[in-house]
Amino acid sequence: MTDIVVKTVEELKSAPEEYREAVSKLVISHAINELYGAQVFDEPAIALAPNPYAKWLTCRVAMEEYGHHVRFKGLGTQIGIPEERMVPGPGKKPLSIFEFPLKTWEEFVAIKLLADLAEILQVEDLLHCTFHPLRNLARATMPEERFHAQFGEDFSAELVKTPEGKARLQAAVDEYWPYLPKFFGGSKSKNNEIFRKWKIKQRTNDEMREDFVKRATEVAAKYGLTLPEVRQAA
């Protein structure tokens, strides 16, 4: 471990190159994935939402996700990352989950229930980041991420009230769940090693993945849902 605390964007300029690069990679990753999430899932979900209450709630969620992108991009700009590196484009491979366009409202609810939980874990890991502008950004983002996961829980609770709704939601969980643990990156990720070396991030990808599977299993069980791996293991 290497002890360093960077309190301002100005101080980052004199931080070691490896530290600066690690911070940049993380900011780029968050900026791109927040934008993908908003474009691929949140925005199309507005049309699928069943009533104006759900539609406007989804509007707000979509805007907050765009807002997260704007925040990360804003920080990236401050630390000198060119804007084109922080938006989706050629040569930038999105996470595999973003390659499956949304088809139903139940899919969106499943994504909010589980994928936003994965987001919470990623943001949680930045709450003690040694680069304080990124730590502060994570702290500002966290309440909104928690609200998005709660959105998933609230609409899951609605859907499971009927056997048909529960079956549709379970089918959506079955479809999307296999892509989610990959959110946390490879077991032997060199990037993660560097993030932890500088205490930019705190946990290994495997530790986070394990925690995610545990928490996702618990939250799914609250609504009588099961996760594919859990069923296979039973």
Add this chain to the structure above:
Amino acid sequence: MIFMGPLRIEVRTASWFAALGEPLTDGDRAEAKIYADTDEVQLVTSWPDAERFLKSPATLDWWEREETLRKELLARAEARHPERAFWTALTELTTEAGDLVHGKAATAAARMTGAAPASIHVAAGAASQAVYQLGVARMAGETASLFESKFRLFAAGRWPLGVAGSRLVLF
């Protein structure tokens, strides 16, 4: 660079959610007539009543009409402006508006009581959508769309909840 200054000022100075549940004025009725093309306005006076209406509307025809118009205007706006500049301007406008109206909705909910916590987000979503729709319309060069009167209802402190049959439901 796309200049959205005037609309940003209108957003900042609007009386977001300040008149929820208050008796209707002649001005509200006149604006409602322009927005929904009806003389019939139903006043909703509490957050729980607003939530009930929004969760079980008689029809979503009005929503679909607005969506059709938005898509039409969006295509026109995109044709008039460079893509990156257009989306940057729109995102900045709605992000700034989103945070502002969220706070205003929370204040209104605290003042009136009875609102479900998620309803503050719903109100903020509705108001932000109105700003977004008007932003698209203005960037399309359209200055007389129904999104102008919808925004004016919000700017006067109201929340148009939707259209049920021939009635505009106003909070």
